Structure formats: C-alpha cells, structure tokens
Amino acid sequence: MARFLVRSVISTIVTMLLVSIALFGLIEVGSGDITVKILGIESTAEQRASYRAQLGLDQSAALRYIGWLVGNDWLVRGRVGHKLVTVKNPQTGEDQWWADVDGQLTRWRMRSGELYALLRQENGSSVEVLANDGWQLDPETGTEFFWGVNDNNSAVKWVRGAGERVWVRTSAGFRQQGDGPQQYIPLRKGILRGDPGLALQTGRPVAVTLIPRIRNTAVLAGVAFIVVMPLALVLGILAGVNEGKPLDRVISVGGLAATATPEFVTGIFLILVLGIWLKEIWPGSPFKAVALFTSPDAIFRDPTLLLLPVLTLTAVELGYVARMTRASMVEVMDSAYIRTAIIKGMPYRRVVLRHAIRNALMAPITIIMLHVNWLVGGVVVVEVIFGYPGLGKYIYDSAIFGDFNAIEAAAMVTVFIAVVTRLIGDLAYTLLNPRLRYT
Amino acid sequence: MFVKDYMTRHPIMVAPEMRATEAQKIMSENKIRHLPVVGEGKRLVGLVTRQRLALKPDAMASLNVWEITRFLANMSVRQVMLAAKQVHTIGPDNTVERAARLMAEQKVSCLPVLDGDGVVVGILSEVDLLRAIQDMLGMTAEGVRVTMQMPDEKGQFARLATTLAEHGWGIMGIGSYPAPRRAGYYQIVVKIPQVTVEQVREVLSQIPGQEMVDIRTVV
C-alpha cells in the first residue's frame, strides 16, 4: 500500500509538471501576438516590439517557463548583484520587487541619462539619490551599463548614453519615453511560490482576482456535489437492484437523457421554464432569469442566485453518477458472492445493505472522483450561462482575450483540482477495498 | 448410549403457518407420526401428532361434510399443534435410558431432541428406542443367543464372563434385567458370535448356580 501511495503521489507530481509544460508549450506555439490585443489594432510594430520586450516576451521560452514555474529572481540576482526581495505595497497589497543592497531596499531609475537610486523608507515612500557610480564597463563594446530593478518590477539593463526610446503604458495612455532600458526581465516568484504573475488584461496580479473566483466556484460545485451525491447514489442503487424493472428503466433512461443533454441546453431550458415562464405565473418565484452578480460576494448576500446554476449542474451530474452506480450495482448483484448471501438465507435488505453496497460503491467512487474534471468543465459552461463570477468564467474570459498568464494560472488550478481529486479517489478505493489494503 | 446416537437427525419439520391438511399429507406420505413444528432457526414451537390431526368427534358431529372440509382446509398447523411448553423434550447428550423413562412415565411416543438453544436437532421415537435394544442385544448379526438366569449376587456375572473368556469367545450383545417371574434373580441375555449352539450349551450349562433358560441361533 505504501508503494501504491508513493507511486500515486509521484505520478501526480509528474502529471502536474507535464501538464504545465504542455500548457505553456501550447500557448507558446499558438497564441498570436498578445500585444495586439492589449495595445489595440492601431498600434505600430515599433510600439508592439517595445511592449513585448517590457513583458519579457523576447526571452527564450525555456527561461520564461522556469520563471513562470519557480520564479526568476534567483537567476537575475547574479546580474543585479544584490538579493531581490518582495515587499507588499501598503496601498494595493500587491508585491513589489526591490534589490536588497546591504539591508537597504533599492530600486533604480534613469532620467536624462543619469542613474538614480530609489531608497525605500520605513513608511513605504522612497528617497531618490544619484547613483552614477554604479555603471559597469563592458570590456567588449566599451560601453557602460547597469543592471537594476526598475519601478515596474522588472530587472532591467540600462546602457549609459544609449538613451533607448521605449513605449510605456501609463494611466494616461501609451506614450514614448527616453532613457529606457535595453533589456527587461520581469521579476516573478513563480507559480510554485504562489505568484501566477500579472493578468495581461488588467495588469493586476492574477492571484488577486483568482482567489475570490475559486471560492465562488467552490461554493457552486460544493453545493451541487452535496445535492447530487446522496441522491444519485440512492437512485443508482435503487435502479441497480431493480434491474430491468420499470423503476430502473425510468432512472436509466432519465439519467442518460440528463447526462447526454449539454449543460447549456439544460441551463437555457431551466431559464426558460423556471426563470421566464414560471415568473409569469408566479411573480414571486426565487428563480431569476438574469442574475446580476454585482460583486464577487453577491452569492453570499443573495443565495437564491445559486438556485439555477446549482440545478443545472445537478441535472447533468445526477444522471451520470446514478448511471455509474447502477451499472456497478447490477454487476455486484450478479456476482457469485451475492448469490452465496442469498442462498445463505439472508434477508434481501441485508444482502443489499451489507453485502452489495460496499462493493458496488467502490467503482463509482473512483469514477466520480475522476469525473470531477468533467464537473469543472460543466462549471465553465454553467458559469458562462449565468454570468456567475467563478473560476470557469474567469478562464473563459481570459481565453477569449488571450490572457495567457491568467489562463495558465486558472488552468493549473483546475488541473490541480482534477489531479488531487483523482488521488483522493484512488485512496478511497484503496481504503474501501481490503484486497488492496492488505497487500 | 446417548440420545444423539439413536435419535433421527434432520427430522421432517414444518412451519406453524402450514395448513393442517398439508401436514397431514406429509405425515402420511412419509409414514411418520410426529412432526415437530419449528419457527425461525429451527426452534421448536410445537408438535403435531396424528391424533392431533384427527377431529374430535363432538366437533365433527355438528358439521356437515362440506363444512368439515372447509374447517380442515382453513386450519393451520399452529392451531392443531401441541404447543412447545406442553411438549416433552430431551437433550442430545442425555442417556437413552433417561429418554425411555421419560417416554414411559409421560406416556408419549416421541421426544423432540433440542440443543441448548431450543433448536430441534433430531427426534427420538419409540422405534429409535427399540433400535437401541436391538443394538444392545446384538440383534443385527448372526450369533448364538443365550439367556442365563442367576441369583442377584455379586460375582455371578463375573463367573459367566470368565467362562466365556476362557473359551476365547466374544460378546456381541448383552443385556440384563430382573427375572420376570422369580424374585431375587436376574436374567442375562448374551449373544456370542462364531460358535455353535452345542458348544455354548455344553460350556454354559456347567456354570454352578446358574440356569440356562433359553438358547438359540438368531440372526
């Protein structure tokens, strides 16, 4: 069993790693020029190139993958020559990168060809001092350059006297600036250290938006799960022990219809029937055809917003789980040991409850756990239908925009959920099955 | 000689819900006179005998033929059986003699055999007791059967046994009982295999103080 566990965990880790590479690679290969989306179609090639450099997209894919996965501060450190640390911005709560120059947190800025150091004070403000003594000589080209951290959380390389013209995105719009660096390496801690980077669409850290979204989705899926599971297992068992009888037919065919109907069709029908038609007869009905999620916390203020999304998910999942359970139950009820129990003269209830159910539930539990990523898929659609501010909607919006940082982060979360639930499923199976437990 | 060795194991048993007519049929088809009635787990709840199934004349008189049939058809075994607490029973580890005494004293012709939990493990009927006698007297194989009469004194049986032993004869069955018509005497029946009547007569008639009542070859 230890062997099995260790294998599962190792396999899970490898899976996650493979997935992350695949995800990164896929987006690398496919995504068009994201800067077009950010800067708009009217932007010039020069503007885009400059912005690409600022996003660090001119680095090699491998470097960016490593930066994305485990961060790049430790790689850049050698160039800057100082330890790089993050400090929370007291106003926004977002991380800021600083170089730790002998205990003094420092950033640099170039203005009119002069290099200034920004020394962070206790209160969060910074003091600017001239730092031209930091220039280093490149023996090959004979130029002087400096590696430092700029005020936009990137490690940058300035070249003295080059006076690069760069396009900077500011709150006032996109404008050209002089004294720009020659090279940018946006600093990040990497997803493993809890930093999924900045959303390209908003420029804010992905994590800030993602966490309430995950919570909302967890609520939605959790409620659906709590509704579905007991109901589906009971229905499945009922159908299984009544194999071939009318009850079984109703449950089986009903379950099949519910499973085979896409979520969006179910959702739309529910909106149509409960949200519109029912409203005409019963104006006070709690079902809302259009739910306005005014804030990420809307569902906590008005739980009725959850009704239709949960119902939709339930309709889809119920059939699936019930059918799995039924199939497993039918198989078990047909087995030799159930025959033994019956011929031992055990009452039928006892046969079903003591002998059959435990064995019959073993298979569905793993399959249900495997099925969680299907559920996540369903959640995406349901969230889009109802405009529910959850993880699925977030992925969808990001995918439409092409915000790869956001997609990568959100997709990793879904994959993580899938992988962990599968691990749990495997574990549950092992625990339920004495044959595995004792070998 | 224990009850468990002579009882009939796995006797035919019926459930109390069974129709009386059905029970009657089972008894006649299988030529048996007693049916233990058992509930869940073969626990005794009663006993049906042939007499129990016969209608009491006074009940019969007031009914016509159709009514009798209907009356019988609607009776369940539970209604006609002798309830368990009225039934005399015995345990499998009791002796056969004890069972015989119980049957003789209580004038019953059979005893359901119950284990500690009240589960019917067998039934002991008169026939089974007769079989015990048979076995005791070695009546299932060929041999010479001698009946000796001797005074009720110590050492008399030893004398007989010694005499047999001296001739290297075995005993395949033995029984002793007070002589029927002579107080103070006992009769002993011995069955000896692989000898002739003459040999036995010659030897046993020599025993002093004992009298040979009967001798014959039996199968």
Add this chain to the structure above:
Amino acid sequence: MAAATSSPRTEQLSRLQRWGKTVRIIFESRVATVGLMMVLFWFLLGFISLVWTPYRPNFSDFEQNLRPNSTNWLGTDHLGRDILSRLMAGTQVILLKTRLPGDFPILGGKAIPGGVALWGVFGSLTLGSVLGLNAGYRSGWWDQIIMQLLDALIAFPQIVLYLVVIAALGQGDLVVILAITVTGAPGVARLVRSLTLDIKTRDYIRAAETRGESVWFIMFREILPNIRGPLLVDSMLRVGYAIFAIGTLGFLGIGLPPPDPDWGNMVNDARRNIFFNQWAVIPPSLAIATLVIGLNLFADGLREEINRYQK
C-alpha cells in the same frame, strides 16, 4: 469424429446473413432502435439540406424574432433568418462535411465529406488505439510513459483544454477536430489498453509469440480485430460527446466558424435574445440534445444487446 457428420449449426453463414444478424440485434433492442431512429432523422435532414432547405439559411430574408408561424415553421432569429433552414444546415458541419482552411495542401478551401464530429472521433480512435495497444501489449516502461502522458491529458478538464487549444490556435474546423482528437484519445487509449491487457493473456497471443511474430503484427493483426466491437460501441458514444462538445464550443462562441450555421452558436444567439423571442432557443437546443441522446441510446442499447447475445 468424422467431418461429414457435422451438424447444420456450424455451416458457414454467408456475409449477407451475418449482416442480417447484426441488424437484427439492433432491432431486438427497443432502446437501440429508438436511438438509431433519432440519429437517422438528423442524418436525413442533413442530407436533404445539402440540396434543399426551405429558405436560405444565411440570409436575413424575414422580419426579426418571429414566432413559429405558417411561413417560418420554427420562426426566425434575431437577424431575421429562418430557423428551420438554419437548423437543417447545421447538421452539415457536425455530421456531413469538414471545411478545410485555404492554405491546406491540394484541397485548400474545399470541404471534405464527413463532419467535424466524425473526423474528430476518427482521430481520437486512431491515436488512442495506437497508444493503448502499445501501452497494453508492451507494458513496462512503454505503459508507464504512455499512461503518464495520458494522465496528464486527462487531468485537463475537457472544456479547459478546448479553451486553451482554441485560444492558442484560433477557430476553425481542423482546430475543433484536433481538440476532439486530443481530448478523446486518452479515453480511447485507456479502453484499448484494458481490452488489450485482457486479450494479451489469451493463448492465441502466446501462439503468435511462439511463432516469433513482430510486436506490430501482434498488436494490429492479432489484437486489434478482437477489440473492434467494444471500440465501435465506444466510438458511437464518442460521436455523441463530440457533438456535445461542438455544441458547447459553439455556445461559448469559439466553435465552428461562420458562415455555416452552428447549433451551439444558434443557442447562444437565441439566449441573448431570450426576452424578445423565447421560441428561437428551443429548436437548436432540442436538436443537440436529441442527437446526442440518440447516439447514447443507440450505443447503450447495442452494448446491452451484444452482452446478452454473447451470454
């Protein structure tokens, strides 16, 4: 045991008779028959739409948001297009034709027969079978590596994978086929692997091995023909899933590209318009649901019947 005494039971069945037997099996099961009817209905409608639709499916020839009426049996959509015509034409991309992109070699810009769902399932069957056979038959490291890769693929929630693929590669029939192939392959591979693991223990595989047959011969000539049945039933279900997925993608606005009507997209358009025309949402929703349910019923009924037949 002379050969001449063989009973008539073992006489060779003609190919036709065998086919007849297969078809009979389908009709033995009510479930399968109903399913088949539902599927055939849509195929039929699709074929008709190739030559005739009541009106032009892609032109705003009518008033907008009409309820069902005698001219437009199912009403019109928010752009004034006839819904029935669009519904009929919508079967084409799913079941009957695949539009190749302009830069595709030789056939560029043309449409080839076989809908996106069918090609997608074909793709996942091919890929999945190759992977599953190798994993199952060779076992050991092959198995470990292949299964690990598949696990990674399965770990993606399908929709997320679609979204990522489409975000990465853009819209297009071939992209959807690729997405269906990639998402379907792990399932096929797992099925093929488990079937292979079973077949692998049979003595005829030992016999082939003791003849020194090559691994590929054993996988494709000895094993593959014997897993056809379950694979066929499974692919029926997969076509259902593929249609399901295409609908969902269409609904999300990232499915098959215009101009051909796409059911999922029709539902999405109608949904936005639901307060003006509640009727437009129903036909395409029902179309997807019945087609998928039909395939599921067919596959289910068939599987049950085959199981019973084998008993």
Add this chain to the structure above:
Amino acid sequence: MKSEESVGPPVLKVENLAVAYKVRGGEVEAVQDVSFEIHRGQSLGIVGESGCGKSTVAWSIVNFLGANGYVKRGSIKFQGQELVGKTGEALRRLRGDQIAMVYQDPMQALNPSMRLGDQLREVLTVHRGLSKKEAERRCIEMLERVYMPDAAAVMKRYPHQISGGQQQRVVIAMALLNNPALVIMDEPTTALDVTVEAAVLDLVAELRRDFDTAIMFISHNLGVVARVCNHVGVMYAGEMVERARVGDLYANPQHPYTQGLMRCVPKLGSDKVSSILYPIRGRVPPPDNRPAGCIYGPRCDYAQDRCQHEHPALRPISGVGNWARCHFAEEIDAAAWTPPEEIPIPTIDQPQSDNQPIMQINELSKYYEVRGDSLRDVFGLSQPRYVKAVERVSFTVPKGKTLGIVGESGCGKSTLIKTIIGLEDSSSGEAQFMGFDITGAIQQRDTQLIRELQMVFQNPDSTMNPSYTVGQQIGRPMERFNTVPKNQIRSEVIKLLEAMRLGSNYYDRLPRQLSGGEKQRVGIARALASQPDLVLCDEPVSALDVSVQAAILNLLLEVQQQFGTTLIFIAHDLSVVRFFSDYVAVMYLGQMMEIGPAEAIYAPPYHPYTEALLSAVPIPDPKARQKRIRLEGAVPSAMNPPTGCRFNTRCPRRHLLPDPDICLTEPPWRDVGPDHQIFCHHTVETLSSFDPVIAETV
C-alpha cells in the same frame, strides 16, 4: 451403526424434474425428466460432462434459477415439502438453515470486502438470532471442526488472505453451521490442486458421517465421485441416464453412455495397455436440438431403430441394482465391447528411435525479480528479491519420445516450458535443442529454431483468434516460415485438417463455430503446420470433458507416430500422462523431484512427493485401495523457498530419516533404476520399501 440403506423418508426427493430457460424466441429445456432421492447421511453424486444440466438441477433445488429459468414440470420435495413454487420468507428460512450450498470457486463465492468472521457469523445471527459473541464462538468451533488452522485468526481475515483450500473449508464450515439436512456441493474441488482436493474430499466424507447430512455432490470427475459418494446419478444432455449405488455403477455400468465414459477416463492402471482411452464418437446435442428418441442414440454403438423414435424411461434393470434409461440395457454386454471402426485407436508401440537426445536441459533456472511494498523498494534501494520459479532443472528428451512434466499449480512447470520456448529468457543454466542454444528469449532466436519448437495451449476457448478462420490460422505459420509455397498453403492446410480428423469444410469456419475439442484439434494442427521437431503441450486436455479429452490424447499419440514429433507434455493430473508419456518428471515448487520412465514413476521406489501425489489422485473405482497420504500445510512461497529440499516442510517421510535436519541440505540425485532418478536424502533401499500407493483393484 446404521445401515447404508437408510430407512425412513428421503431428505430430498426429486421427481420428473424439468427446468427450462426462456431465451429469445422460445425456451430451452436444460433439464428433462430427472428423478432421484437422497436420504439422510447419504451422498448422491451427480456426474456428467459440461452442459449436461447438473448445476441446473442444483439451482432448481434452492430455487435460484435466475430471471429466465423456471421449473417446468415435476416436483422437488425437501423433507416432504414441495419446494417448487416456494418463495419469499418460507424459502429464505430454508436456505442456509436446512439447505446449504458449497460452490465451485470459493474465491468468487466469498464476499471480497467482508471479513470471513462477519460472513460466517451472520448465518447464525440471522437464522438463529444468536448474539454476536455466541455466534463467534460457534463459528470458531466449526472452523476447527473443518481443520482450519488458527481458526480464531481466520475470522478476522478477508477471503483473499487465505489459500484456495482454506477458502473452501470456510465455505464448507459456513454451510454446516446450522446443521442443515441437505448440503448441495457443486464441483467443490474442481478449482483446487489434487493434494488439496484429496484433503477436502476426506473432510466431506467425514462430515457426512458425523452430521448425518444428505449430500448432493455434483462433479464432472468420476474419480472424485467414487471417493465420496454412495449413490451416483449420471446425467447426459439434461437427462439422468443411469442411477445406481456407487459400487454397482463403477463395476457394472448399464447405460452405454456410462460405459463409454468409463472407457475414456484415464486410469492410473498398472500397465500401459489398460490405460488406452476409447473416446465416444460424436458430440453432445445442443439443448435446442436434441434427438427425438433416445438422446444418446446418435452416439450409441448399440442403437437400433427403436432408439430413434422411442424415448426410453429410466427403469430398474433386472438382475442388477442399477436404473438405466436404455431400451436394451439387459442385452448389452459391456465386456464384449470392441471399438467401432471409426474410432481411431492409437497403437501403443512407439517407433523405435535411436534415443538420440533432441533436447538437453542442464541446471536451468528462471528467477523473476519482484518489487516489494516498502518505501525502500519503491525507490529501488533494497536488495532485489526473486521468485525462484524454476531452480536448476535438468533433463534430456530423446527424439521422438514424450516427456510428461507433472506437478501442482505453482510448481514451475509452466515457467519451465515458457523458458524453453522462449517466451521468457532463462536466468542461468544451459539448454540446447538440436545443437542450438535456447537459453535466450524468442527475439534472439533464429527463425529456423523458432519453427522447430511449437506449442499447443491449454484453453480451447482462447487458443484460436476469434477473428480469423481456421484456414487462416493454420496457414499463418506456413506463410511465416515459408515451409510451403504460397499457392499450396490451402491444400497443405486441408491435409493437416484431415490428419486432425476435421474435414476440408472446416477451412472457412470461424472459431466460434467450433466445439472445444475441435478448437483444440485446430490448435494442434497450427502447432504442426510449421513441421516442428518438438511440440510443447501445456495441459492440452485439462479444460476438456473426458470424452473429448480421450480423443485429443489419442490424436496427439497418433500425430506423434505419423510425424515423428517429440513431445513435452505438461499436466497436473498424473493419470493423464500415464499412458501418454515415455518419461515423466515430477516437479514441486520449482525443483524437479523425480524423473524416470513412465512405468517406473508409478511404482515404488517413489519420491515422497510423487507418493503423496499418487495417493491424492481420485481414482474412478470405488474399490481401489489407495494409501492415504495427505500433505500438511500449504505450498511455501517461491519467493522464500525452504532451503535444501524444497519439499522438506511438508514431507510425510521426513521423520523416517535418522537425522531429519539433513533435509535442509541439498539432497543428492539417486539413481534408482535405468533412467530413473530421485532427488531425495532417503536411500534407494528406504524408498523401495514403501508400499505401492494403489493396491490392485479387488
């Protein structure tokens, strides 16, 4: 104490029973017109080949015929009460309390996810309402009664944690817990090894006497039935064709089918000629197409016109105690029977060969590496451990002869031939075949060498690829090895088919159209197609019914004579290899224990293990006197086998040695006769002093 012929009412009385299954388009009568009685303390054996309906009879008694089966006619009376039509609570109360059942496959019959204790206890708690504690006590008592070692601990285990023989003991204990009047045993020992089977059969016989239980014992094995039953019913194609006391049936079978069966059962007879098998021609008719008259008519050597239209009744045969379903039973004299023309009887004399060895195996071993469960193992840090499946086996096979390899499951015989044929590579040792080295796996072998070594497999249902026709499958080796020009393949295949006594019309058939025996013939044809010099047969008949088995064995003999093929023949059953092999090797736990000419193996001196095996073989003759030697304990794990002689932990003769500890050292190979060697510490004199296991039949 009581006579065999028990008086009083029967426990079970089955009269004119017919059971039908509804199938698509009608129904099939699986059982027709079966009648018998079982009295208390009796055991009735029901024998018959597969598909004859014997299990159906059992299921109909407990009324468990599934959704589509029902009793069509007849009655089943249990303790005087009609069981047919009994349902619900009344039926449930009978089941497990008064009627219990023991099944063929104990692993399947026990619930895998419940502790054995829970499964045993509930029989008492549900039927008797006993407290858990009291039930526990009685279950342990009963387990001890069936000689289950460490009974209290077994209660806490799960089914997969105990061996197959022990599982069967648990099932038997479970059946007896409520002291039922009737126990139905459906092939209870079929899944067990022969030595385990012998112990279980002993137990069954003993329990029957002690509990006075009526036993219905279903088996396909005439030997097993002879050992435990006092009455026997023979079933054929859904009917009971003969019923008699066990002695009468075996000594004096009345029905031609019973006689035929007796002639095709391999016996452990003294000499080779007496063990010739005579198969029954034809095959069992399918249930939906039974002949109108006597169902055995088409296969019967004595059939006359009357048999074709008049269905015989099961009737007492005058002069003997048997009941038989035959019009002419009185006139048939089994002793005067001669094999009819169309049955091929192999000639026993083998062509003289020069005893040139074709294969030489020397100290061949095969180890498998196993991974443990501990964390160290997962990371590959611990010492690798090995299953020593075959340990230093040596033998030679002369050209044109047959070597039989015998042993129970797990003895390494299958691994040995897998290694020889190259499905596995060997771990150490030498192996040569016609001068080629064959220690490597098949990938390293020359095509020519592969062609010369072919194999016949065990399971007829999986020996042929269901997707290809007979012709394609036999033709494939010819095509692959180019033994036959492409355009002649078809005619060559047909030639082979004819040699297998299958006609050319089999060429285009698919495997599902063939019976088990036919499939096995095709399997043999396929092995012969490449004209190999040596064919390995892996239990080619163990999955077949006796009558078919006899035909296949005869065919193999014939093939050997015709093609001069050398055979290596694996079997778990000593009687099957008896007349078939020239040499026999006995294996135990990876080691070879004894090897020698076939006649020598079956008579002293024996290896103690051979002796135990012989003593366990069920002999289809109730009068045969067999020495009773039962092995204690279970076969040790091959991962950690006993040192020295691997049989030392269970050897019943070990105590005869002056110093039993010598068994912990490797025994010597003792020459006890020409070509006859025994791997044992006992001296030849001691080994020769053992009595023969089987006394001649009286």
